[in-house]
Each structure stands twice: as structure tokens, then as C-alpha cells.
Amino acid sequence: MKRVLTIQDISCLGKCSLTIALPVISALGVETVILPTAVLSTHTMFSGFTVKDLSDQIEPITAHWKKEGITFDAIYTGYLGTAEQIDQVKEIFRAFRGENTQIIVDPVMADNGKLYPAFDMAYVRKNTELCAGADIIVPNITEACFMTGMDYREEYGEDYIKELLSRLNELGARVSVLTGVSLEKGKTGVMGYDRETGEYYLYQNNRIDASYHGTGDLFSSTCVGEMMRGKTWQEAMKIAADYTAHTIEVTLQNPRKPWYGVDFEATLPDLIRA
Numbered sequence: 001m002k003r004v005l006t007i008q009d010i011s012c013l014g015k016c017s018l019t020i021a022l023p024v025i026s027a028l029g030v031e032t033v034i035l036p037t038a039v040l041s042t043h044t045m046f047s048g049f050t051v052k053d054l055s056d057q058i059e060p061i062t063a064h065w066k067k068e069g070i071t072f073d074a075i076y077t078g079y080l081g082t083a084e085q086i087d088q089v090k091e092i093f094r095a096f097r098g099e100n101t102q103i104i105v106d107p108v109m110a111d112n113g114k115l116y117p118a119f120d121m122a123y124v125r126k127n128t129e130l131c132a133g134a135d136i137i138v139p140n141i142t143e144a145c146f147m148t149g150m151d152y153r154e155e156y157g158e159d160y161i162k163e164l165l166s167r168l169n170e171l172g173a174r175v176s177v178l179t180g181v182s183l184e185k186g187k188t189g190v191m192g193y194d195r196e197t198g199e200y201y202l203y204q205n206n207r208i209d210a211s212y213h214g215t216g217d218l219f220s221s222t223c224v225g226e227m228m229r230g231k232t233w234q235e236a237m238k239i240a241a242d243y244t245a246h247t248i249e250v251t252l253q254n255p256r257k258p259w260y261g262v263d264f265e266a267t268l269p270d271l272i273r274a
């Protein structure tokens, strides 16, 4: 069985970061080791959330794993708390990167043209450095703009996306994947670039006009799980894009109208069967 380490916060309520990564990657038949970077009462879209930073636990936990001789087939990072914590994560990459360890970085920090409340440009620079040390990065368009200095646009064509991918590629990862790419009316999906083959990959599915917190984490976690099951990054992105869209559709049918997260619990069996 493959073993993945995922490093992100744990938002006790809210369905994002570790409360998505752990169930989704485990359900795909992959051992999921977690390193919680902070404990929050809820994700940051609630007002009045509490945060306990766990930075001082990172070194002792990982030192123990080192002593036990633990290795990972992949390391997947998502929302991290502070610039200092990103330095700690870079050290984990250095310490645990084996010859075949895939490093997947989702530089979670922004959406819809804006940084999340907790972050500033110093954090953007650190996240950009973290991406340089990854094999695969999966930013959304906003995050890619912050990291490359390109202007954020709501309306764009393929040239804009290819320019963003080319600038992301210069950051250093082997594969750069942009999420939330809409190149046709009524469609959305991903476009990626693989520097080893020089190939672009575009996948578009139907756009559903609803936005939920945690869908980026659902997409990335599904990609990681599928790649660990032996899928190529292109196959994994397609499955993850379809699964995320399906989950949003199912959530929209919930009469209780959940606002803070998607009903992935209802759709996980479909992912496993697929």
C-alpha cells in the first residue's frame, strides 16, 4: 500500500484541508499520514474562529518518524499557517524526499482575485519558494497570478492561461496545473503543462454556478489519491475534476442547503466505484 504524508491545518468543523484529505485519500486505498499544522475551531470563512498554531510540534513529530525509518511515496501540502511554517515544510521535503517520492503542493492562499484574510505578500513569496521544490503544483488562477506577478483576469482566453503556465513552469515544478480554468462558456476545469514532455493538457467539464469552500482541497486530495493508485497526472486531474463537479451537484440538491462545505460523504462511494 502506498503511503502519503499530508501537511495542512485541521479545521474541526468546515470540511476542508485535513478533514477532506484524510477521508478521501484513505478511501482510495492509500495510507494517509497527517501532520496538522494548526487546529482551528472552523475554517476561516466563519467569523470568530479559534486557532492554535502547532509549529512547535512539527520538529519533534517528524524527528520521531525519522528515527522510526518512515518513508513516504508522496508528500502533499495544502493550507499552511505562516511563512515560518513553510520553512519547516521545506525542511520536511529535504528530510523525507526519497528517489520516488512525489511532492504535490497546493499553494492554498487566495481565490477570486484576493488573498485569504490571514496572508500577505511575504507569505506569497514563501509559497512561491515551496512550489519551486515540488514535482506537481495545483494553484488556482488567483494564486498563480500572485506567484508570477501576472494580472488577475475574470475574462481570458487560452493565450493568457498558457502564459500563466509558462511562468509557473519557470518556478521549477515538473508539472504545473491551473485549476478553475474556463475556456468555453458554461465549462470549467483544469489546464496543465508537463515540462518533461512539453505537453499541455486541458480538461473541461460543465460549470456549475455555485461556489463552496473546500472544493479545491477535494480536487487536490482526489488527484493525490488517484496518482498513488497509478494514474497519470492527466488521468488523475480528469477524475478529480469530474468528482468535484459531481459532489457540488449533489450538494446543491441537499434541502438543508449547507453553505460551509460540500457533501463529499455522500459521493465518496461513487469515487471508489469509479
Ligand code: PXL
Pocket (backbone or CB within 6 Å): 009, 011, 016, 017, 040, 042, 043, 044, 045, 079, 108, 116, 213, 214, 215, 216, 217
Ligand atoms: O480550503 C482551504 C482552507 C483550508 N483551511 C482553512 C481555510 C481554508 C480556506 O479559507 O480557511 C483554515
